[in-house]
Amino acid sequence: MMPSLSIPLVKSTPFNPEIALKSLRGQADWVGLRYVNEKTHSRSVRNGRPEDNSVVFDHGAMVEVLIDGHFGYAGTSDLSSTGLQKALDRAKMLAKAGSQHKVTHFDLSTRPASVGHYRTPYFQGLDSTSLSELTDLLIMASEKLKASEKIVTALAHLRFIETTLHFVSSNGANTLQEFLFLTNNFQATAQEGSESQTRTLNGGVARCLQMGLEAFDRDQALKDCENVAKQALELLAAPNCPTDQLDLLLAPDQMLLQIHESIGHHLELDRILGDERNYAGWSFVQPQDFGTLKYGSSLMNVTFDPSVPGEFASYAFDDCGNPAQREFLIEKGLLKKGLGSLESQFRSQIPGVANFRSSSWNRAPIDRMANINLEPGNSKLADMISQTERGIYMESNVSWSIDDYRNKFQFGCEYARLIENGQLTKVVKNPNYRGVTVPFWNSLKAVGSADEVEIFGSPWCGKGEPSQAIRVGHSAPPCLFEKVEVFGGGK
C-alpha cells in the first residue's frame, strides 16, 4: 500500500491533559497545563532530485503555576505522571523563587476559564494524497523551474504542519485547538559567472496558509513555476534598480513584510513595557501614544484579526485561554490599540488583544503578532499605476532590517519594474528601499481594493528570551507610497 502523507503514530500512548491535570499533587493558587503535539512534514525536490524528506514529531507539556502573584513555568517532554509531577514541582519552585522579586503581582484575571474547541476548516487532509503523488508533483514543479541551463537551483518545497494545542487549568479552562498549516516555496536561481538572481513565488517563506490540501492548486502552481523561472532569467539580464526618490507601489507579498516589521513589532505591549530591550529591542511607541499618535495617513486601517479563514495565525483562544477576536489597532491612521495580552494589559492598563502565544510546549507565552492585516481601500492596482508619473513597483521580500526602536528600516525585494508616465516599463534587479516608520506610513497615498487583497504570512517570526519562532499572517492589497528613497545593489 502506498503511504499517505498522514503518519498516525499508533503505538504512542494517547495523552489526556484533563486527566493529567487532575493527577497532579501540590499546593498552588492556580495550575495550568498546556499540551502541544505537532508534526511538521517537510518535502522538497531540487533540480529534479529529492532534497529533503523529513518529519518532526514534537510533543510535550508546559505546566504553569501561580504562587504569590507570580507565574512559574516548567516544560517537559516526559508526559508520564512522574514527569509531569516533576514539572509541577519545578514550576512551583521557580514561582516561589521569582515571586520575591517579581515585576508585577498578577491575579487570576489574566487566566480566564474559557472552554471551547477550534479546528482549521479544511476539506482535504494529509490522508487524501500519497507520498509518491506529492513527490511526483514536486519533481514536475522543479522541472518547470529549471527552464534553462542558467538556472542552477530549481527548488520545490512543501511543508505541512499538524498541531494539537490543548490547554486546561485548575479554574476550569479547557480549550482544544487543532490546526493544519500549509507552506510552500518554489524558487529558481539563475546564474552567469559570479552574478546570480533568485526569484521565488511570492518570496521564500511568504506562502503560508492555514488550510487543507485543497488550498494547493496543482495546475496553477506548475504554471506559476514557469513564470518564476522566466523572471529569474529576466532579472539576471536586468540593470540595477536606480538610486532615486520615486513613488513606491508595493505588492501584497512585500506589504506582508512592511506590516510585520514597521507596524506589528512596534505595537507589542511587552516591548513597550521593556521586556524585550535586551534582545529584539524597545519601541518608539510610548503608552501615551495610544489614542493620540497619527501613525499613518487616513487611508491606513490595520486590524488584529484571528478570525480570517485560511490565514496562517487564525485561532479561537490564545495560550492563556483569552478568546480571540478582531480589533482595530490603527483606524484612519490613528493608533488605537496595542498588541498586548491580558498580562500586558494588567501591567500597562492599555487595551490589547488575545495574543499571549508561545512557539511550543517548551516556551512560556509572550505578546506576539498573529494575523495583522492592512484593511482594503478603494483604489485599483491598474489605476495606481496609471496615475503614477515616476515610480517603481516591487514584489516579494528578500531582505529586511530595522533598528531596535523600529524607526529606520531598509527592505529589499526580488523583483521590480519601473513606472514611467503611468506605465510599467523595464525590469530592474536588486530593488531596495529605506525610510522611517511614521513618515513612511504618512506617505501612504493609495490602498488597493478588497478584491486585490492577498493573504501571506511567515512561519519564522523571532522574539523573546528564551527565543521563540512563531507563525504570523498578514494580508493586504497593493499600496502606493509617495516619494520613497529607492536604490539597487552592486558596488
Added chain:
Amino acid sequence: MSMIPQMEKNFSTLSESLFSELKAGEELNLNFNAEDSVFVRFNQSQVRQNTSVDQKVLTLQFQSDQRKIRFECSLSGDLETDRQLGLELLQRAREEARVLPADPFVVPMENRGESHKHHPGRLLGPEEAINSLIQSARGSDFVGLYASGPIVRATANSKGQKHWFSTESFFVDYSLFTTNADQENKAVKGTYADSHWDQNLFSQKLQDSQNQLSLMKRKSLSLKPGSYRTYFASGAVGAICDMLSWNALSLSALKKGNCAFAKLYDKEKTLSPLFHLKENFSTGLSPQFNSLGEMAPEELTLIEKGELKNMLVSSRAEKEYGVKANGSDFSSWGFEYLRAPEILGGELEESKALEALGTGLYLSQLHYLNWSDISHARMTGMTRYACFWVEKGEIVGPIKDLRFDDTLYQIFGGELEALTREQHIDPVVDTYFSRSLGGKKVPGALVRQFAFTL
C-alpha cells in the same frame, strides 16, 4: 545529581536496540540533543518570567537503497516508550524509502571512530541565581536573560561510530539602560558565560558595564549619512562574523548561486592581506563532530591573507560537487555554516584603538544585519548600544543610531587598516528551539571608510 550519566546510558541502549532491528542494506544515524535548562528573564532588575525546560530529542536518519529519510521526535526519557516510538518511525521510514525516488547524493555511513567529552560545571540553583543577579544589579535598570543547565549533543550510527559531547554551562546576556541629558534612552550590552559561576567576576563585568554606561549619559550627537572612519569593537566584528555563516563560505551556497563570496571565489574581488579566518575547535565550546558524526579538523584555514583557501564542504556537497568534505554541517537553511569561527588578531593594541581611530566612530555592537545585495557581499544593519563619536582619540559622546550599507570587500578588504592584537570570545547565546553551543573568537577592527545611509 547530574542527569547526564543516565542520559548517556539510555541513548546507548536505545541506539543499540534500534540498530539491531535494521535489515540488510539499511543504515541508521541517530542524533541525541538534550537540555535541562532554567531560564530567568529580567526586566528593570526584577523577574519577568522564569521557565524550566527538560527536553530530549532524537533524530533518525534512515538510508536504504540510495534513499534518505529523516525523522525527529521528542523523547520521554522512558526507554521502552522511546524504543516503541523509534521502532514505529523506523517502520515508516522503510515504507517511505520504497516509494521515494533515488537520491544520488546520499552519503554511505561509515565508522570513523568514537569520541567522548564532558565539561562539568558548577552552576547556581534558580533561587541562588535570581538572588545573586538581583543583588548585583541593584540600583540599575538591568534587563536580560540568565540560562543555565546541562546540554548534550550525541551521535551514533549503525556502523559503530559514536560521539558524545556534554557540558554544564550558563550565560547571562544583559543590557543596562539609562537616560542622557536629553532624556533619550541609552544602553550598554554585556555577556557573562562559563561553566563555573564566579560572583566576583560577574560583579566586575557589571561594574565595567556601569562605567561604560556613564559615558552614555553625555549628550547624543546626530551624524549625517556618509562615510566615516570607524573602529569596530569585537562585539561589532562578531556581528559581521555571524553574516559569514549566512551563505558566505558555504560550497553548497556557491554552487546553488546564492553565495556572498562568489566574487572572492572567482578572484573578481579581494580581501585585505590583514584578514585571516579559520574554523578553530580548540576552544572546546562546541562539538568537533557534526550531525553525521563526521569530525572536522581541529583547525581549518578558510581565508589567509585575504585569499580564499577553503570553503565549508559537507559530505553531501562532496558527493554532489566533487570537492573534498571538511566535516562541515548544514544549518537548518540547508547551507554549510561556521561552527567555531576565529578571525585572527593583528598588530593594533586594543588599548590604543581610540588613538589609532583619531576622529571617527567607535561601534561596540551592531543590530539586525541582512544582505542588501548578497552577490556583492553587501549588507545593511544598524548601530546599537555603546556607539560613540571620537575626536583626536577622545570620546566626545554617544551617537544617535545610524543605518549602514556597505560590502565585506570594503570592511575586510581595501578599507581595513588594522585588527587588534587582542581577540575576545563571543559566546553563542541563541535559544531558538533549544540552547545553542559555541562561540566565536574575534578582534576589533579599524576601517578607513564605512558607509552610513540613514
